[in-house]
Amino acid sequence: MSLRHAVLGLLAESPASGYDLMKLFNATLTNVWPATQSQVYGELTKLTHAGLVEVAAEGPRGRKEYTITGEGLEELRHWLTEVEPSGPVRHDGLLRVFFLGIITPLEAQTYLLQQAEGAARARAAYEHIDATAQWDEEMISVYGRIALEYGLRMSAAQEEWARWAAEEVTSAKARKASNLARAQHELARARQEESPQEESPQQERRREVTPHEEGTQERGDRQARRQK
16 A cells, blocks of 8 residues: 555545545544655645646635546556555564574563553554544445454454463473573584684784794884884
């Protein structure tokens, strides 16, 4: 999804000014695709230049009301039906789970319980929106409620998983895997300490210098100091 298509989607329902669009963003899309006022107004300018949006009316104090054009509607339909959603491809929180065996079971459990609490707070926020929003029969309201249900269900599933995972990291199987990883690390470090340290190229060069080369270098150093 992009801000461009979010603006086109809102204008597809009804014409709106930049101020009206910001109110709609804050009321409907802020949890999915937040945008600042400068971003929305900037996108409106770009869409107007591209012929996807046009000014339908102008009012006092420079107020402009925008409407989607035929080309804009075609672009929106193309995006909805032919462009594959990008979606998140990276998840920092989930990436950490792969390496929780590096820390203690208590630390791993604490991390996962924090994730559960975060998901619970998100669900509470979605429930508040559901209870306080003025749902009606307009498109953005009907389909917005469908989108909100995704947040409700996902946050509930995330909390359930995190609490389950918090118990799993203290299991005998998880402890065994963590102990094995630590043992392998200690073994690798012990081997490194026992093996002779490799000389750097500079150290090796100094060690290979012959007495004749050392004398030549000393004379050169003395000559350089006299020249200074």
